[in-house]
Amino acid sequence: MPDTQLASLLQTAAMREAASAVLEESDARTGDIQWDDVSDAVSSSQWGRLISAGVLTSTDTGFVVADPDELAAELAAHTDAESTEHTDAPAIESASWTIYDKAAAVGAIGLFAGYWNSSxxxxIASVDNQLLAPVMNLLPFHIVVLVLAVTTGVYSTYLQSRLMDHETLQAYKDRMAALKERREAAKERGDDEALERIQSEQMDAAGDQLGLFKLQFRPMVWIMLLTIPVFLWLRWEVRGGHLGASEHGMVVPLAGHVAWQHALLGPMATWIVWYFVCSMASRQFLQKTFNIQAST
Known part of the structure; x- marks a missing residue:
């Protein structure tokens, strides 16, 4: 089989373990091998993958390793990687927060208090109103909400793209996926010793959860720092009776004309639903258009 195909097959530790068991059994026997000979170390799905990939070829009485030397060489090349994967892997480290990130977090928490404290x-809304009042004089309220939602969607997408450490996030996902695959393979072949070792590694990997949370929350504090004042101003406009006399609401498909403060989707008022629809649509458009990777 091509070297690239074999290397791709042996990317995971579970498949390297399976291939190594098959090669060892093949070397120990003078004849062909069957799955029953290695079923304690190789799952049925792994056996099937080795056959479909051409590592094993069929004969009249069973299977043989197509190219033992090539397989042995490829396994030897993965020895260091396999050793690393089977020992306690180091915690995945993400970039620490700067003093500016911490200041943004404190500011976001302070702004968040505006949802409960009317003062x-x-x-905050009065300061925002100095900038947004002229816009309200030019445009109807539903267009103002649309403009603000698109604006917040644009800078939210930009900040998330720039501040998120996607390489570290992907490294964590790959590590957990590899552990899951090895666990499933070990369960299928009934390897209790391997299951205990993998469970220990999963417990160690749980220590990365805090780092992962900090990684994902870093762009969020900057987004909240800019988004909360906008949302508080919209809330102040609608609930505080600051809208013009002509601003009664908007026409919604299926629901008809709905007032801005009336519940439209569950307990969510019309203006909140309209804001989130516009914001999410603009973010999806930007991510698809510019191929921006979103966080998970």
């Missing part, structure tokens, strides 16, 4: 909300 804070009024102060």
């Amino acid at each position: 804070i909300q009024t102060t």
Whole structure:
């Protein structure tokens, strides 16, 4: 089989273990081998993958390793990687927060208090109103909400793309996927010793959860720092009775004309639903258009 195909097959530790067991059994026997000969170390699905990939070829009485020397050489090349994967892997480290990130987090928490404290909300909304009042005089409220939602969607997507450490996030996903695959293979072949070892590695990997949370939350604090004031201003406009006399609501498909403060989707008011629809649509458009990777 081609070297690239064999290398791809042996990317995971579970398949390297299976291939190594098959090669060892083949070397120990003078005749062909069957799956029953290695079923304690190789699952049925792994056996099938070795056959479909051409590592094993069929004969009249069983199977043989197509090219033992090539397989042995490829397994030897993966020895270091396999050793690393079977020992306690080091915690995945992400970039630490800067003093600016921490300041942004404190600021976001302070702004968040505006949802419960009317004084804070009024102060923030009054400052925003100095910039947004001229826009309200030019455009109807539903268009203002659309513009603000698209604007927040644009900078949210940009900040998430720039501040998210996608390489570290992918490394964590790959590590957990590899552990899951090895666990399933060990369960299928009934290898209790391997299951205990993998469970220990999974417990060690759980220590990465805090780092993963910090990794994902870093762009969020910057997004909240810019988004919360906008949302508080919209809330202040609608609930505080600051909309113009002509701003009664909007026409919604199936629901008809709905007032801005009335519940439209569960307990969510019309203006909140309209804002989130516009924001999510703009973010999806930007991510698809510019192939921006979103976080998970």
